[in-house]
Amino acid sequence: MRxxxxxxxxxxxxxxxxxxLPLKPLPKGKVAMVIQPHHDDHTTDYGMGGLIARFVDEGYxxxxxxxxxxxKDGPHxxxxxxxxxxREAVAAAKVLGMKKVISLNWRNDYMNPIPLNELRNxxxxxxxxxxxxxxxxxxxxxxxxxxxxxRNVGRAMAEAWWMAGLDNVLPEHKxxxxxxxxxxxxxxxxxxxxxLGQRPNIAVELNAEQVRRKQTAYETHRNVYANPASAxxxxxxxxxxxxxxxxxxxxxDQTAAVMMEEWHMDWISRQxxxxxGVRYAEDYYFxxxxxxxxxxxxxxxxxxxxx
Numbered sequence: 001m002r003x004x005x006x007x008x009x010x011x012x013x014x015x016x017x018x019x020x021l022p023l024k025p026l027p028k029g030k031v032a033m034v035i036q037p038h039h040d041d042h043t044t045d046y047g048m049g050g051l052i053a054r055f056v057d058e059g060y061x062x063x064x065x066x067x068x069x070x071x072k073d074g075p076h077x078x079x080x081x082x083x084x085x086x087r088e089a090v091a092a093a094k095v096l097g098m099k100k101v102i103s104l105n106w107r108n109d110y111m112n113p114i115p116l117n118e119l120r121n122x123x124x125x126x127x128x129x130x131x132x133x134x135x136x137x138x139x140x141x142x143x144x145x146x147x148x149x150x151r152n153v154g155r156a157m158a159e160a161w162w163m164a165g166l167d168n169v170l171p172e173h174k175x176x177x178x179x180x181x182x183x184x185x186x187x188x189x190x191x192x193x194x195x196l197g198q199r200p201n202i203a204v205e206l207n208a209e210q211v212r213r214k215q216t217a218y219e220t221h222r223n224v225y226a227n228p229a230s231a232x233x234x235x236x237x238x239x240x241x242x243x244x245x246x247x248x249x250x251x252x253d254q255t256a257a258v259m260m261e262e263w264h265m266d267w268i269s270r271q272x273x274x275x276x277g278v279r280y281a282e283d284y285y286f287x288x289x290x291x292x293x294x295x296x297x298x299x300x301x302x303x304x305x306x307x
Contacts, residue, residue: 021276021283024202026058027185029133034098035065035123035157036137037111037149038073039089040221042096045268046191048136049096049214050206050282055134056097057210063130064093064101067119067153068108074223084223092217102126111152116159119152123160124170128178135161139188139285144195154188161186188285200283203276206269211280215265219258226261228253234260 032055034042042064043049055062070085071078090101104122106114127135138145138154145151163169165182173179190198206214219226231253238244248256273281290297 021200021203021281023205023276023278023281024284024286026055026204027134027288029185030060031130031132032060032062032134032136033065033127033130033132033183034062034136035067035126035153035160037067037147037153038108039066039070039085040073040092040218040224041138041150043092043214043218043221045264046189048187048189048282048284049217049265050210050269050280051136051187051204051284052096052098053210053213054204054206060134062096062098063126063132064089064098065104065123065126066101067104067106068111068149069103069105070108072108076223081223085221088221088223092220095213095217095220097213106149109148112148114152116152116156120156120160120163121170123156124164125173125178127160127164127183128173128181131181132183134185134187135183136187137189139190139198141188141285142190142195142198144197145190146194150191158186158188182289184289186287188287189282190285198285200285202286203272203278203281203283205273205276205278206280206282208280211266211269214269215262218265219261226254226257228257231257231260 032052034048034052036042036047041047042052052062066086066089069082070089071082073085074081076084086101086103089103093101104119106119111119135157137157138150140151140154140158142154145154161183165180167180169180188198192198231248235244235248235253235256245256247259251259269280269282272283273279275281275283
């Protein structure tokens with residue numbers, strides 16, 4: 001078999017005979033770039049904290065691009081929310097092993113009227129500067145996304161992923177010493193609790209340590225998660241039904257809130273793992289350099305099985 005065809009075949013996420021989501025090894029490379037609208041989008045249950053931790057463990061340098069200023073995310077008012085969320089984003093990135101948080105500072109929830117080309121061009125510049133092999137973010141082709149920041153950043157990311165490698169796109173970047181660069185792989189993620197979510201085509205297996213870092217990074221965002229008020233609210237809701245959580249007895253609300261978020265991250269990682277036949281996993285809509293050749297992919301997947 002020709003080397004390029006063998007490479008293509010290895011890149012294919014082949015469905016398993018039992019219908020489980022196929023496990024996909026990470027591609028070879030050096031740099032990954034996570035492009036998301038908000039400070040916490042890389043760690044939530046629809047985020048990719050485990051995948052980031054695994055990329056770091058396999059030797060990648062990972063950079064986080066935070067497109068908005070997150071001014072509306074939290075109880076403190078716009079300026080303080082912006083500052084607190086940025087600090088927590090940096091802390092969470094360190095937990096996962098990421099190199100840097102890059103903030104574009106578009107206004108939170110005001111991304112519908114901004115020029116999509118402006119945001120896309122910023123991302124193209126960052127791709128050319130940091131030269132990622134892998135881009136990770138919201139899946140712009142998910143079935144429904146009501147958050148304007150998620151929707152617009154996902155679309156700009158996908159367009160930049162394609163266009164950053166084209167020589168005639170923003171040629172003025174060459175004056176800055178930045179040549180066109182093609183990031184070959186894209187991992188898309190979506191919220192599954194809004195509309196129909198997405199149809200993932202791969203799963204990425206995680207180990208227990210990667211899930212632990214995912215949990216810690218998630219609960220680092222105390223401005224919106226794992227804060228005492230959330231535990232008090234859940235305790236009150238349970239009490240109205242004459243229910244209680246034994247593990248929450250004799251502990252303060254802050255500790256209970258952290259425990260609750262850790263349980264949630266463990267649960268969702270196990271749920272995705274069960275879909276792939278492993279203990280822990282995350283699921284993604286994955287594209288590689290051959291995604292524009294679906295007929296060739298189908299042919300190879302079909303014909304090689306027969307031989």
